[in-house]
Amino acid sequence: MPGVDAIQAVNRGSQTRRRLLRAGLELFGQRDYDNVTTRQLADLAGANLAAIPYHFGTKQALYQAVAEDIVASIQPSTRAALLTAGRCADTPDAGAHRLLQALREVILAFSHEVVGVADARLRAGYILREQLRPSASFDVLYEGFMRELHSVMTRLHARLLGCPDEDPAMAFRCQCLIGQVLGFRVGREVLLRRLNRDTLDPRQIAEFVADTNVAALQREIGHA
């Protein structure tokens, strides 16, 4: 049986670990890997420099642990929206209205993750950097989230437009849709300058993207 001292030591250790992960998200979300020093990570976490090799082995391993943490902290509501939409796309007699509704929910959830939730800026920063220069963390992010998002959206589009799931045009449409959301994150500075503002309302962005795309699809289906 472990003594009280040992248990306290374990708790202290796991808290240091958590604070290092938090500092990792904060710093790697804002700056490139090589622009973040182990000293900054340790300082921000209120930990000692040697705590990084101790808890993670290397700086690189801490960086990857942050990716796993990002995947693990995706909102349950987003997971639920993807699950519902996936089922909906698999239901043969689902009508256009229900498919569009599901797509709308997925876009809103994804937008919320990218521009809405508390750490959205940091997490999106980390993910975008991984996209520009994939490392081992990219697989974690892809398998943990992106693959399913892409797959569900593609199948919804295929059903709505009466195309096979494998039609490349469906993947292209889906890529455009994701790009629209990411554009508000990547091109944020440009948009702020254009609008002469210094903030953007995340909900407004999410609803704008969802509404314009759903409306466009509605017109496209009606027209066909």
Added chain:
Amino acid sequence: MPGVDAIQAVNRGSQTRRRLLRAGLELFGQRDYDNVTTRQLADLAGANLAAIPYHFGTKQALYQAVAEDIVASIQPSTRAALLTAGRCADTPDAGAHRLLQALREVILAFSHEVVGVADARLRAGYILREQLRPSASFDVLYEGFMRELHSVMTRLHARLLGCPDEDPAMAFRCQCLIGQVLGFRVGREVLLRRLNRDTLDPRQIAEFVADTNVAALQREIGHA
């Protein structure tokens, strides 16, 4: 009058300078500022390490000179498309067909710059990094290209939809459009995995984005 030797020295110097700029685009387009060393720049340019301080003063100054080079090397055809479209948006009696045609040309030109031309990947890499973490180079890029692109697209949309230029919704739409193109650059890895391919055809991307957006606008106008 400068002697033959002096002229040859000047030529050699300006060629070294040009090769350093080229190496800068190559390396800063792929990696973050701090992930590129002056040694790598000098090696790739076939120049000496000390040539960087000599020609540019500092590594940072070389980095900024690359931004100016990017703006300067935007295709004349793209400049022409923007100019034509801007004039078109300012012509009070321009019909929807002409406005849509102009928009189409601008999207094609922009897509070509981002995914088509020879150094598109490198230039887009540089610009995307600047968007994620703006430095002094961001102003160069914004004033040299982005502002006009955004402005022209916004005005075209405003005319097409009968809204005032200042309507934030027009800027939002424009942002979505730009995001769609950038999405194929940023999310390239994800799309390739989804399609189980290892290349994408730039022309296909450009025409896909242009066609889907123009068609959607046509339906929207017809419907209103």
Added chain:
DNA sequence: GTCTATAGTCGGATAGAC
């Protein structure tokens, strides 16, 4: 203009006391 050699700084990781 170009080169070699070097100064000066800072980074990640380790060793070993507590």
Added chain:
DNA sequence: GTCTATCCGACTATAGAC
């Protein structure tokens, strides 16, 4: 588990010969 002290390597920029 945490700390201090330290090693070793890599980087930018400069000095000064050619």
